[in-house]
Amino acid sequence: GLATFMESEKIHAEALIVSDYSREYSHWNAKESLADWLQREHVPGITGIDTRELTKILREHGVMSGRIVFDDRPEEAKEIPPYEGINYVDKVSCKEVIYYNRGGKKKVVLVDCGVKTNIIRCFLKRDVEVIRVPWDYDFNDMPFDGLFISNGPGDPDTCDVAAKNIRKAMGNPKLPIFGICMGNQLLAKAGGAKIYKLKYGHRSHNQPVRMAGTNRCFVTSQNHGYAVDNNTLTSDWEPLFINMNDGSNEGIRHKTNPWFSAQFHPEAASGPTDTEFLFDKFMNLL
Numbered sequence: 135g136l137a138t139f140m141e142s143e144k145i146h147a148e149a150l151i152v153s154d155y156s157r158e159y160s161h162w163n164a165k166e167s168l169a170d171w172l173q174r175e176h177v178p179g180i181t182g183i184d185t186r187e188l189t190k191i192l193r194e195h196g197v198m199s200g201r202i203v204f205d206d207r208p209e210e211a212k213e214i215p216p217y218e219g220i221n222y223v224d225k226v227s228c229k230e231v232i233y234y235n236r237g238g239k240k241k242v243v244l245v246d247c248g249v250k251t252n253i254i255r256c257f258l259k260r261d262v263e264v265i266r267v268p269w270d271y272d273f274n275d276m277p278f279d280g281l282f283i284s285n286g287p288g289d290p291d292t293c294d295v296a297a298k299n300i301r302k303a304m305g306n307p308k309l310p311i312f313g314i315c316m317g318n319q320l321l322a323k324a325g326g327a328k329i330y331k332l333k334y335g336h337r338s339h340n341q342p343v344r345m346a347g348t349n350r351c352f353v354t355s356q357n358h359g360y361a362v363d364n365n366t367l368t369s370d371w372e373p374l375f376i377n378m379n380d381g382s383n384e385g386i387r388h389k390t391n392p393w394f395s396a397q398f399h400p401e402a403a404s405g406p407t408d409t410e411f412l413f414d415k416f417m418n419l420l
Contacts, residue, residue: 136234136258139163141250141403145175146226146287149202151188155181178202196333197359218331222288223247223296223316227269238263240420241278245269245296247286247316252403256413257282270295274302279420280310283317285399290319290329290360300324304393310419312412313395315358321395322386328366332382335359336398339406342378343385343398351378352409355402362386362397392419 137143150172159167172179180202192198199214226248235258242257244266257264267273269286270293281303283296290297293316301324303309313321319329336356344351352375362383364373374385374394387394394416400409 136251136254141252142226142248145172145177146248147177149177150179151183151185151202152179152181153183153185155179193334197335218289219292220288221292223269223286223293226287228266229268231268231271232266234258234264234266235261236263240280240417241265242280242282242420243267243273243276243278244282244284245271245273245300245317245320247284247293247296247320249284249286250399250401250403252401253282253284253314256401256410260413260417262417269293270299272299272302274299280312280416282416283311283313283320283395285315285317287316289331290316290323293320294323296320297323304391307391309392310416311393311395312416314399314401315397318383318385318395318397319360319362321393322362322367322371325371325386325388325393326366326368327371327386328363329360330363331360332358336377336379336382339402339404341398343375344378345375346373353406354384354398354400354409355404355406356398358397 157167157169199217201211201214203211227246234254239261241263244264246266247269254264265276265278283300297320300320303311304324311321323329336358339355341354341356342351343354364383367386370389371386372389373383374387375396377384384398385394385396396409396412400412
């Protein structure tokens with residue numbers, strides 16, 4: 135089954151950095167301390183770090199790799215591999231086909247690029263049978279009513295197999311397709327557009343976006359380091375949402391076929407839920 139409070143089966147962060155850490159915990163739902171959880175998951179953590187200063191460095195110089203060292207000789211540590219070119223999606227995707235809510239009123243294939251649990255919950259509460267497949271699985275011979283492409287980490291250019299399978303599915307112009315986050319980028323790639331790396335990335339729960347062609351604005355949760363290049367969208371596609379802070383792409387839609395996506399997270403479990411209606415939009419297309 136699905137976890138009640140967690141968005142994934144395990145911690146996917148490589149490490150945790152905090153300024154101050156309290157060993158005492160008091161939340162009524164807590165079963166263990168943060169330190170115990172990290173230790174159980176074999177994730178290193180460090181405290182006593184000036185995170186405000188660290189944030190200033192990242193804000194000025196952009197996203198960069200880093201490591202935790204335990205002595206004053208970091209030059210002796212192994213070289214950090216480049217972030218680009220590593221297929222992080224393959225590390226977090228499921229390894230076999232998983233079914234949820236068999237017999238639901240509609241069948242949706244969910245391409246798992248690192249799906250958050252609440253995305254599955256959003257489908258289940260709408261009585262959808264979810265067929266969760268690995269990121270590189272060719273689902274095109276399966277019977278289903280709609281295709282969903284999930285969120286996920288890293289560089290979308292490492293997921294060409296997924297883009298190829300999506301492009302193959304586009305051979306049916308009546309098939310509804312919906313993507314979120316990485317799903318937005320893979321749908322764009324399948325449609326012929328290009329992706330670029332943002333200097334800072336968008337990582338917060340209060341990112342304002344505007345629906346293209348309207349004055350409607352929404353507060354959204356975002357966590358991505360890449361974006362679709364609007365200038366490379368072919369004539370059949372157009373932006374669906376625009377980031378109000380930097381003007382970057384936050385979603386696309388096909389002008390005639392039932393295909394659309396969002397770069398942000400309409401399902402965000404901690405909110406905001408201003409854009410969860412996108413799931414209903416997808417349901418109406420099925």
